Amino acid sequence: MTPADLSATVLHAVRRAVDEHALRAPVPARVRVERTRPGGRGDYASAVALQLAGPAALTAREVAEILRERVAGAPGIGRVEITGPGFLNFTLDATADAAAHRALMSRVREQGLRYGHGDALAGDLLQFSHPREVRAAVTAHAVSGLTRAQGARVAVTCDEAPDPDWARLGIAADAGGPPPAPRAEIRPVPAGATAGELLDRLGPDATRWGLLRPAGHDRAPLGDDLLVQGEDNALFLVRYAHARVHALTRGAALLEFTGALGQDPDDIPGAEALALLALLADHPAVLAAAARHRAPDRLARHLEAVAHAFLAFHDAASPLPVGDEKPSAAHRSRLALTEAAGTVLAGGLSLLGISAPQHL
Structure with a gap:
């Protein structure tokens, strides 16, 4: 059970209590749950009862x-x-959680790079237009990919003749003409440079990330720090995490074992694993929201969060045996979670039009 699942479960309980007239209070839009603090009870806690007591x-x-x-x-x-004046403390059912984790791993493995694609916009006919400006063109291209991944039919048009350098960013003119739909303008804050200038200095991947990572209403920082190989560079962090996944898979192959989530819930213990699992479970909702709001920056921020969570999990529980250890069920389960994270990172980068190298 993810924090979002627990929040929804408690919210459903509030609605039931109100519907059954056991509680006379307005139903909140959402219920906040958070990790229990050191010394507390259970896995999660909520102050919703204190919130509802007055009404x-x-x-x-x-x-x-x-x-x-x-x-x-x-x-x-x-x-x-x-506990205390009325805090609700929840201890999760580890067996049920393990089953949910296995189901999540299976979905990611089966769907691969299409994990998170859906039909939220199925049947929608969308036509995006943008000015002859590189950030607008890159954003429109990314929005097109996100909305298509949610089932929409999409066309993208430029107000003027496209810049030939856009082809180096993977942007090609739509074929077949636009669908019969009203035009929606894609007009973020301009980059302040041409595609050629950015490509010559940063290359295609850093250029796309630099243009897409900020929200469209914010200026895009396009300095040379986008090329720095360090954890302060979010693009490097995301691609490093993806490359690290493949390095671990190669290491496991040399030790002759593969990733497979076992039956024991203790195979992937710890807050770091749960945090990573929660982000992987949230991936479909992130893609749907990014498509609906025409906001590829939401996906970029999500990929950063997945990368951070994966590296924290990796440091807390190595997917590979250490020293004289032999590969165990725990290592296979950790490797399965590792590979699921790599799939989400690769699929997300692909939707942003950015490569996901297996070696850095």
Whole structure:
């Protein structure tokens, strides 16, 4: 169960309590859950009962008791406790979580680079237009890919003759003409340089990342730091994490084992693994939101988060045996999670039109 799943489960309990007239209070738009702090109980905690106590004219502990009755026994939840003035504390069902993790790994493995593609915009006919400016062209191209990945039919047109250098960024004119749809303008803050100038200095990958990573209403920083090989460069971090995944897969092959999530929930323990799993589970929703809002920067930020989470997981629990260790079920499970992260990174970079090298 991811934090988003737990939040939805508690929110459903609030709605049930209100519908059953056990609680007279407005249903919040969302319920916040957070990791239990050191010394606390369970895996997650929520202060929703304190939030609802005033409107319900009850004490927070009374509200917490009402909600506990409706959350206890829900799939994925092992135990619900009340602490302090009315905090709800949740201990997750490790067995159910392991099953969910196996299902997630299977989906990523089966769908590959298309994991997260969907039909959120199926049937939509979209036509994007943009000025003869490199950031607008790159953004329109990325938005086109994101919306197509959600099932839309899309055409992109430029207000003037395209810049020939755009071809070096992978941007080609649409074939077959635009669909019969109203035009939507893609007009981010201009880059302040031509495609040729940026390509000569940064190359295609750094140019695309530099233009797409900031939100469209923000200026795009396009300095030479986009070429620095260090963790302060988000593009390098994302591509390094992807390359590291492939290095681990090659290392496992030399040791004659492959990634496979086992039955034991302790095979991928720790907060780092759960954080990475939550981000992988969120990937389809991120792609759908980036498509709906015409915001490739959302995908770029998500890839950064996945890269950070993968590297933290890798440092906490190596997917490869260390020293005299022999490959175990735990190593196979960690490698499966590692490879799932690599798939998400590669698929996301592909949608942004950026290469995902296996060696750096």
